[in-house]
Every structure is written in C-alpha cells, then in structure tokens.
Amino acid sequence: MPRKKPFSVKQKKKQLQDKRERKRGLQDGLRSSSNSRSGSRERREEQTDTSDGESVTQQIRRLNQQPSQGLGPRVYDPNRYRLHFERDSREEVEKRKRAAREQVLQPVSVEVLELDIREVYQPGSVLDFPRRPPWNYEMSKEQLMSQEERSFQEYLGKIHGAYTSEKLSYFEHNLETWRQLWRVLEMSDIILLITDIRHPVVNFPPAFYEYVTGELGLALVLVLNKVDLAPPALVIAWKHYFHQHYPQLHIVLFTSFPRDPRTPQESSSVLKKSRRRGRGWTRALGPEQLLRACEAITTGKVDLSSWREKIARDVAGASWGNGSGEEEEDEDGPAVLVEQQTDSAMEPTGPSRERYKDGVVTIGCVGFPNVGKSSLINGLVGRKVVSVSRTPGHTRYFQTYFLTPSVKLCDCPGLIFPSLLPRQLQVLAGIYPIAQIQEPYTAVGYLASRVPVQALLHLRHPEAEDPSAEHSWCAWDICEAWAEKRGYKTAKAARNDVYRAANSLLRLAVDGRLTLCFHPPGYNGQKGIWESHPETTELVVLQGRVGPTGDDEEEEEEEELSSSCEEEGEEDRDADEEGEGDEDTPTSVPGSCLAARNPYSLLGEDEC
Ligand SMILES: Nc1nc2c(ncn2[C@@H]2O[C@H](COP(=O)(O)OP(=O)(O)OP(=O)(O)O)[C@@H](O)[C@H]2O)c(=O)[nH]1
Numbered sequence: 001m002p003r004k005k006p007f008s009v010k011q012k013k014k015q016l017q018d019k020r021e022r023k024r025g026l027q028d029g030l031r032s033s034s035n036s037r038s039g040s041r042e043r044r045e046e047q048t049d050t051s052d053g054e055s056v057t058q059q060i061r062r063l064n065q066q067p068s069q070g071l072g073p074r075v076y077d078p079n080r081y082r083l084h085f086e087r088d089s090r091e092e093v094e095k096r097k098r099a100a101r102e103q104v105l106q107p108v109s110v111e112v113l114e115l116d117i118r119e120v121y122q123p124g125s126v127l128d129f130p131r132r133p134p135w136n137y138e139m140s141k142e143q144l145m146s147q148e149e150r151s152f153q154e155y156l157g158k159i160h161g162a163y164t165s166e167k168l169s170y171f172e173h174n175l176e177t178w179r180q181l182w183r184v185l186e187m188s189d190i191i192l193l194i195t196d197i198r199h200p201v202v203n204f205p206p207a208f209y210e211y212v213t214g215e216l217g218l219a220l221v222l223v224l225n226k227v228d229l230a231p232p233a234l235v236i237a238w239k240h241y242f243h244q245h246y247p248q249l250h251i252v253l254f255t256s257f258p259r260d261p262r263t264p265q266e267s268s269s270v271l272k273k274s275r276r277r278g279r280g281w282t283r284a285l286g287p288e289q290l291l292r293a294c295e296a297i298t299t300g301k302v303d304l305s306s307w308r309e310k311i312a313r314d315v316a317g318a319s320w321g322n323g324s325g326e327e328e329e330d331e332d333g334p335a336v337l338v339e340q341q342t343d344s345a346m347e348p349t350g351p352s353r354e355r356y357k358d359g360v361v362t363i364g365c366v367g368f369p370n371v372g373k374s375s376l377i378n379g380l381v382g383r384k385v386v387s388v389s390r391t392p393g394h395t396r397y398f399q400t401y402f403l404t405p406s407v408k409l410c411d412c413p414g415l416i417f418p419s420l421l422p423r424q425l426q427v428l429a430g431i432y433p434i435a436q437i438q439e440p441y442t443a444v445g446y447l448a449s450r451v452p453v454q455a456l457l458h459l460r461h462p463e464a465e466d467p468s469a470e471h472s473w474c475a476w477d478i479c480e481a482w483a484e485k486r487g488y489k490t491a492k493a494a495r496n497d498v499y500r501a502a503n504s505l506l507r508l509a510v511d512g513r514l515t516l517c518f519h520p521p522g523y524n525g526q527k528g529i530w531e532s533h534p535e536t537t538e539l540v541v542l543q544g545r546v547g548p549t550g551d552d553e554e555e556e557e558e559e560e561l562s563s564s565c566e567e568e569g570e571e572d573r574d575a576d577e578e579g580e581g582d583e584d585t586p587t588s589v590p591g592s593c594l595a596a597r598n599p600y601s602l603l604g605e606d607e608c
Contacts, residue, residue, distance in 0.1 A: 100441030188364030254286030284379025306404035369414025370430035440502035445475030
C-alpha cells in the first residue's frame, strides 16, 4: 500500500484558498455576461432561486436527519448533537415565496416594534421545555434512557397537538440537546440566562425562569448581552422591564465588543466586519457587574477574591502569570483548565447535590443559539478559549472552564425553546441557521418593513429607469437589487442569484450590521424618560471608556460577503481536525472532537 503523504495545516489552508480563488475567478467571468430584462414577471422568472437546487435540498435534508437509533456507545453518530427542527411543507414554502414576490412592502409604525412576552410564550400554556422525568437508583441506564425518550415524545406530542406547525416557531427536537441542559442545571450553583439585547424577550422563556428560581431554588442571572448593538436608553428600558416583571432576577449588562455609543454609525460601516484579536477580549464590558451579582448570591460562601483580582489585572492589561508584570503573556495566553465532558457526565447526579462543592462556584451559561454565550466566556476569561461563530448551533457539547480556581464556567449548547414567534423573526434573531432556510425572502421582507434596507444599502430598484423616482418594493426586489449590486450570479446561467442575496442580507441582520431592535411595551411613549435616565448616562460613559480606540487590537475589514460563510466553515473544520489555534479557532479546547464540528460547514458557498 502506498504511504500516505503528510499534509500540513498550512498546505490544507493554501489548497482551500486556491479553491476559493478559482471559484471567484469563475464568478468574475460570469459577472461580465449581460442579464437581459423584459418586463417584471418575466424578469422575476429569470432570476434564479437557487434554494430549489437539488443539491441544496439534499444537503438540507441531510442536516435535518434525526439521530440514528441503536448505535453502540463507541460508534460516532454525526447527527447526535445537531439542531433538529421540523421541516416546512412544500406548499407552505411556495406560499411564502409567492408572497415575497407579490406583496408590496410598507414600513411599520414604531409601536409594532414593541414586543410583549405574553404573545411570544403564552405563559402557562404547553409551551414549556422538556424536564428530566423522575428517576431512582434502582433503574438501569437503559430504563432511564427509554423513560426519557417516552417523556420527550409526550412533550412534543402535547405541543404539536395544541398548535398548528404554521403557528409554532422552530424549536429543538433533539433530546440530546435538552439532556445537556438538564446536566448543566444539575451541576450549576448559579444559572446565567444569556439574551440578545435586540430582542431579549425572544430569548427569555418564562417557564425557565419559574423552574430555575422556583423548583430548583437556584439564583438566575439575566445577562442582557450585545448591548453595543442597541441605543443605551433602550438597554435601560429593557433592564427595568425585566426587574418589574421577574423580581427574582439579577440583571447584568454585557458586551464582548463595546463601542462608544456617541460615535455615529455610518451606513458605510454596514459592510465592515470587526475581528477581535489577542487581548481585545479583555475589553468586555460586564465582568465586574457579573462578579458583583455572584458576590451577592454566594454571600461569602465562596472566596471570589481571585476573580476580583483577575478583573483588576485584565483592566490594567497585565498578564495573568504571576501578576508581577514581568512575564509577558504569550500569544495563546495562560492555560485555562478545560474539562471536556463525557457521556458519563450526562448521567444524573443524586438529588441532593452539594452547593458550592469544594469551595467552587459553578456558573452555567444557558441561552438560545447565537446570543453570545461563547463570546461571553471569552470575555470573562479575557482571551479566546471558546470558538465563536455566527452560525447558530456552533456549540454542540457542553464544556467547563476554570475562570479562577474557585470559579467554574459551564458553556451549554444553544437551546431553542418552543414559542409562537413568527418564523421570519426567528431567522432574523439568529436562532435558525441561515444555511438551512428553505425560503429566506419573507424574512428579508420582514426586515425591510422595519429597517430602511434599501436606503442603507443604496439599492437601486431592479425596474428603475430613473433611480430618483419612487418605486414600490417587494422582498424579492430587494434581494434582486442586492444580487445585482454585489454581483451574485448563478454559476450556470449567470443570472442574478436572489437566494444567495437573500441569505447575505439575513446575515447582515443577524450580525447586527443592519440592526433591528425590539422595544418593551410602552417604550415609545416614554422614550424621553429613558433617554434622560441616570442609568442611561452611566452606560454611555461606561461604554465610551472601554470602547475601541485607535490603537486597539480590533481589526476592521470590508467583508467579502460572497465567501465569508465558506471561510468560516473551513476554519472551523481546520480547527477541529487539526487542532491549530488561530484567531477564529479555540486555543485551549483539547480534543474538541467531531461532535463539536459545525455541521453547516457542510454546505457549499452558494448555500450559505
Ligand atoms: N456585536 C456583538 N456581537 C457579539 C457579541 N457577543 C457575541 N457576538 C457575536 O454573536 C455571534 C455568536 O456568538 P457566540 O459567542 O458564538 O454565540 P453562542 O451563544 O455561543 O452561539 P452557539 O454556539 O450557537 O450557541 C458571533 O458572530 C459573535 O461575534 C457582543 O457582545 N456584541
């Protein structure tokens, strides 16, 4: 047998780069061919909706496979930890596509942006999350597992019996993911529920609040994360909303990427993407507030002085080393003890778990996909220990990290609780992986009725002879105009690739570059009060203090929207397979193994 030639990471990267360049070259060639237009209907039929392509459908189907049953413990099951959703029916998808082509978009009033949690979750309804059924030590592992499976099927049956699938949001149908939540809840002394400030009620299932604070009797910290993406007055309004309705919460404001809110954002920045390098993570805003919340909860039962010292060192920009400042932090930073969880860690612990065992507080980080759980952990540690991705469902297996010898952080995979949230909003909230969307156009329409996408991106209506004339837009027009502007063409016929354009627009929204923020009920009537609120002023000052400066290690670059998704997937793949640490890969997550691999990297460039 011929000897296998060694293939280094560098060679692999070079190979991928060449492949991308070849693709780009091909597309550039295709861009130059003209795209005839003759009448609106005909024109629309000419534009290619590549979502129908057989390969995409097959890939999507593959991603949605349910975990295979009956595999032995040693057999790797690539589907085991994936997000699993119900698929839309073909009729439903076609209906939505028609609406996207025909419905003229109208801007909605600001009051429509006020989001009431009762409409999303209907507290007290069957829209709950699955609980681990009662068990005892006499039960065998098999009995326990099959009992859990039965109970989970009943749970799903109740929800699907009560609501039609058009009404229900996409939610997690993979029991393995919920099992990880159970385990994290059993292990933790404090739970952090991390939410995205642009739509915190979307990420706040009231049933979870009741369960953690009531049944489990644990402290629940609500983290309003990504505060850099919302006006400070809105952040403070949300904070007060949660205080008022959920009095047992401890609330912390956080951002891993602070920016000075006084610096105006220009529309040209829509296409800029920031990357955080090196000690940029120590700039996170919120670790101090979180520490204070944990001090209030633990009331001296755990010695948190090492955490306080660490924050002081991070703020001073000193290395963790011996604190003397003599030892320079190397590129990868000091080691963080990571505990990779195994299958045996998924087994339930006894009912009377000791709180603050061995003088260590365990903090479980829970939340929907994409809310920034992994980034928050990096922000607390002060450097990259967890891989971050804008593709939801990136974290698939929980891991623990020792922040200091007495503080353990536990990162849980993103959880999608059932709700009545419109699916378009779910997509824009980054909950549903864009790569898996069968019909992205109505989500673009939803966005464009709330954010002036055409103006921000300087789009020219596809039928405009005179660009200054007023035109009515439908979602499809926006996608087509963006495809034209970015030169997204289909490989075979060189037509405008509207499917790809729609996906690209959705990614801009999920990343916060086209920002859509929702408001608490009554916000618009009281906006002035929130704007002059003392806490708002305090937040502005705080963000301005930690926001990036000219000599910051943050990097801005114009994003190559056409291929960024592919690159991200490839980097993830490299990281998992080769264990090489670079800016986008974890530096200290040994043996991340295939279970942590991002399944969406399976999709090709055009499908991202
Ligand atoms: N603007 C902004 N973006 C953030 C912040 N924190 C995270 N992000 C971005 O949000 C996306 C998701 O971040 P992750 O930290 O991977 O989120 P996660 O909750 O761990 O995601 P899953 O692995 O899907 O559960 C990435 O594109 C991050 O760059 C923040 O504070 N501000």
